[in-house]
Amino acid sequence: MERNSGRHVPVVVLAGFLGSGKTTLLNHLLHRSGGSRIGAVVNDFGAVEIDAMAVAGALGDSTVSLGNGCLCCAVDSSELDEYLERLARPSAGIDVIVIEASGLAEPQELVRMVLASEHPDIVYGGLVEVVDAAEFDDTRARHPEIDRHLALADLVVVNKVDRVPDAARVTGLVRSLVDRAAVVPATHGRVDPEFLFDCRPSEERVGQLSFDDLHRDDRGHDGHLHAGYDSLSFVRGRPLDPRRLIRFLDSRPAGLYRIKGYVDFGPYDTGNRYAVHAVGRFLRFHPEPWPAGAERLTQLVLIGADIDTAALHTELEACLGDDVPHADEQGMWGVLRYVRRTAEDPAA
Numbered sequence: 116m117e118r119n120s121g122r123h124v125p126v127v128v129l130a131g132f133l134g135s136g137k138t139t140l141l142n143h144l145l146h147r148s149g150g151s152r153i154g155a156v157v158n159d160f161g162a163v164e165i166d167a168m169a170v171a172g173a174l175g176d177s178t179v180s181l182g183n184g185c186l187c188c189a190v191d192s193s194e195l196d197e198y199l200e201r202l203a204r205p206s207a208g209i210d211v212i213v214i215e216a217s218g219l220a221e222p223q224e225l226v227r228m229v230l231a232s233e234h235p236d237i238v239y240g241g242l243v244e245v246v247d248a249a250e251f252d253d254t255r256a257r258h259p260e261i262d263r264h265l266a267l268a269d270l271v272v273v274n275k276v277d278r279v280p281d282a283a284r285v286t287g288l289v290r291s292l293v294d295r296a297a298v299v300p301a302t303h304g305r306v307d308p309e310f311l312f313d314c315r316p317s318e319e320r321v322g323q324l325s326f327d328d329l330h331r332d333d334r335g336h337d338g339h340l341h342a343g344y345d346s347l348s349f350v351r352g353r354p355l356d357p358r359r360l361i362r363f364l365d366s367r368p369a370g371l372y373r374i375k376g377y378v379d380f381g382p383y384d385t386g387n388r389y390a391v392h393a394v395g396r397f398l399r400f401h402p403e404p405w406p407a408g409a410e411r412l413t414q415l416v417l418i419g420a421d422i423d424t425a426a427l428h429t430e431l432e433a434c435l436g437d438d439v440p441h442a443d444e445q446g447m448w449g450v451l452r453y454v455r456r457t458a459e460d461p462a463a
């Protein structure tokens with residue numbers, strides 16, 4: 116692909132099911148993009164913008180966030196256009212824009228929105244689909260439409276190959292489902308940024324997409340991946356009790372597929388907040404120092420199908436800690452079981 120010559124900024128759509136590793140990949144790109152400056156548009160499904168928080172530090176003013184709901188269901192694309200306009204301005208000095216879609220977005224809707232943009236300085240830069248190798252079989256079984264998403268992709272990153280014994284089988288299966296896309300295995304989203312900048316589809320392929328896949332149909336949003344999914348946001352200024360939270364997490368219902376956010380354990384660790392990620396049955400905590408001046412908040416987003424959001428909310432309330440100034444030493448043991456301190460597993 117030609118790099119931005121000052122005329123056209125490519126816009127890459129980064130999609131993939133809940134928890135597949137989109138934010139991790141975007142963060143990798145931001146740190147490894149060499150001389151290229153990346154602008155990011157982040158779209159979360161939950162009302163608290165956890166993904167935007169996770170990428171903001173690396174980007175400063177070149178990230179914008181479209182929170183609360185799926186971008187694919189935005190009434191019109193003018194809001195997106197406004198953001199793209201801001202990022203594509205020559206003064207922003209941005210070479211490529213990446214839109215990180217919510218894990219429940221319909222990629223073809225996003226591609227359509229980019230193609231429909233009237234902004235003269237941007238050009239559609241391709242669809243990147245991230246796949247969670249460990250969850251791929253289950254996700255496909257629950258959502259056969261994933262195959263359709265992969266068929267639209269220009270690059271598929273088969274992520275989390277460290278979590279599967281049969282990475283070659285999963286990669287082969289993905290290859291059989293794509294059209295012309297390149298398929299690259301990865302761990303923690305570590306792909307060569309050139310892959311993304313190079314994944315721009317040919318004119319022919321864009322034409323094919325816009326004709327076959329991109330016209331708006333009249334199904335409404337019933338057939339969308341997010342139909343049937345609910346999300347719940349939990350924000351509190353009072354610390355959580357680690358034992359109670361672990362009890363909640365260990366007994367979480369099967370439909371609660373994704374949890375992400377940050378937890379304040381108050382006196383149990385005054386220096387760190389704990390990024391938490393649950394994807395299916397997988398659970399991980401990453402302690403990280405509180406950013407300077409950050410308000411000490413617990414902020415969680417829970418996403419799932421057939422979940423009782425009111426009951427989950429009540430259960431989370433019950434995880435709030437008692438107002439004790441001191442913490443007992445064993446209190447964090449349950450949490451620390453889910454912390455991995457190796458270079459192989461950096462915080463997302």
Ligand SMILES: Nc1nc2c(ncn2[C@@H]2O[C@H](COP(=O)(O)OP(=O)(O)OP(=O)(O)O)[C@@H](O)[C@H]2O)c(=O)[nH]1
Pocket residue numbers: 131132133134135136137138139140166217218219274275276277278301302303304373375392393394399461462463
């Ligand atoms: N073991 C392993 N974990 C990974 C890998 N890539 C990402 N993760 C972890 O998977 C979890 C989800 O990663 P994210 O990057 O937040 O996923 P996402 O696709 O942005 O999630 P949503 O925005 O909720 O759809 C985090 O705990 C990551 O650290 C990987 O290659 N291997």
